[in-house]
Amino acid sequence: MSISGQSLLLADRVDGVVTLTLNRPDQYNALSEELLGELQRNLDAIAGDNELRCVVLAAAGRAFCAGHDLKQMRSRPDQAYYEELFARCGRVMQSLVALPVPVIAKVQGTATAAGCQLVASCDLAVAADTAKFAVSGINVGLFCSTPAVALSRNVPIKKAFEMLVTGRFISSSEAVDNGLINKAVAPEQLDVTVAALVQTICSKSPVAVRTGKAMYRRQHGMSLGDAYDYAGKIMAQNMMADDAGEGIDAFMQKRPPVWKGC
Template sequence: MSGKQSHQAQSAHLNQGNEALVLRQDKDGVSYLMLNRPKAYNALSLGCMQALVHQLGLLADDKSIKVIVISGSGKGFCAGHDLREMKEGGTEAFYQETFSTCADLMAKIQSIPQPVIAKVHGIATAAGCQLVATCDLAYAAADSRFATPGVNIGLFCSTPMVALTRAVHPKQAMAMLLTGEMVSADKAEQVGLINESVAPEELDARVDQVAQLIAAKSSYTLKVGKGAFYQQRDMTQSEAYDYCSRVMTENMLAHDAQEGVDAFLGKRPACWQGR
């Protein structure tokens, strides 16, 4: 698959009826994954999460893809777990499978080598807000809104809390979790849940701009940097410096770092080889 050509949307292996739960389109080194349950505000059914995990697994091994963008179809990004499905499932085993699959999905987003960008419009609530907080970067339309409203229906957003408390200030996270109130895109940007809010008509262009800026870098360097970011953040400062010193030493010995330094000193564009 060429990173220089636009491809037709490819369906994930899991479907609901005749419709794919996740649509994929690759263009110029960027893979665009779209949640495809518009009538349910892209609620994360078990099948939808499994389809997304499947696509992310395929992309992790695709050297032509340097950046991944996750978006939602229809009127909103993602309304969280599918409460109707969970009610109908009704057993402890089904609940455990749902939440375990969700945890696997969030872990997959942060463990794959490519940076993952959330492109948010409409609402991102509960596990949808968790998805935004988990992605490496997040950009949102200025009229989008965010919430962890489980408390309103007697179901505290405990799993969304894991990602939320690692993305925003504890007091801000606790306010969202305890009140269940909607947060504006401006507020979400202020507290660090998203990188930037932009006019709705500018969202696609802004995300494409950021994705292409990142895609122009060495894929090896992106992989090293993303992996180190998540490894070091739960270490003590001393442990983090020891670990990152080893990472930087290994990085410096790699071909792309040597090429990058030579290109900088020679005032020429670098020619990355992803190693």
């Protein structure tokens, strides 16, 4: 099912799984105003879909995403314009986080600056072992302040700051070690690895997955005591769901569960 007819972003849906593919391969999928707009419209369109199970963020061509479109940015040297542009980009990143289901970055190539921010904003990330990552704005005199927000929520603080102040590219294996991505695989294994991850997620209770993502994201910013108080209430609510009763009964009866869903 096609959600968007615009060629900048290809959007398809199969059995509750939506794949959004950045489609500016000749521009290394740089985030132009237009592409940011397409991403926001599509994320808004699927956010309230109760049948949604998982989202995959992919890209066409050699690069995953080269960050903001620098040529477009330089054509409008105005601070108010830049503030609005970065605010729009921030809304896209927050919309990825706020989606009620897991979002998987499928990284086939280099992800730099706001492209690295995209990867860090997804719940999970699988990359080709040939992909590289950087927040390289410092190399052109621009500290990657907005990418730093997402990066520092994935990567240990000293590692993140090193990337930000050196602009150094890191390999997929280093990105795994630093917590930026979950797994690096051979390029020819990327599709099947992501498909297997999607299948595993979709095999679980939709109620539990949605409850879990919302809880996990929210508790992260709480104190330890507040997090336990909040998590206990959420877990008790989850226990009252039909799927929890079905799952526990199925486990005790040694049979596969039949999920009722949302």
